Amino acid sequence: MGSVLGFPGVDPMDAVVGARIRRWRDQRGVPFDELAAAVDLTPEALRRVEAGREHLDSARLDAATRALRLPVWALVSDTPAY
Numbered sequence: 001m002g003s004v005l006g007f008p009g010v011d012p013m014d015a016v017v018g019a020r021i022r023r024w025r026d027q028r029g030v031p032f033d034e035l036a037a038a039v040d041l042t043p044e045a046l047r048r049v050e051a052g053r054e055h056l057d058s059a060r061l062d063a064a065t066r067a068l069r070l071p072v073w074a075l076v077s078d079t080p081a082y
Helices: 012-028 032-038 043-050 058-068
Strands: none
Touching (some): 012 032, 012 058, 032 058
16 A cells, blocks of 8 residues: 555545545535534544545444435545535
8 A cells, every 4th residue: 555645554545535525524514523423533533534544434434424415425436426
């Protein structure tokens, strides 16, 4: 596994998913702290996810899509839903 944004060992898809979470959170008007609570993460951990430096497991990814009112493919598909 390579380096993403200078962070060794981070999967490039994590950066894509993190950016999509941030974009959808902004577009849907979901408050940052509300999303962090819905995904059962600290605000610091959600910042790392949105920055692509931390991976979401499948349960937290599912919780994020529910909180953002999105299908999972909107965050993980090669063709983003925007």
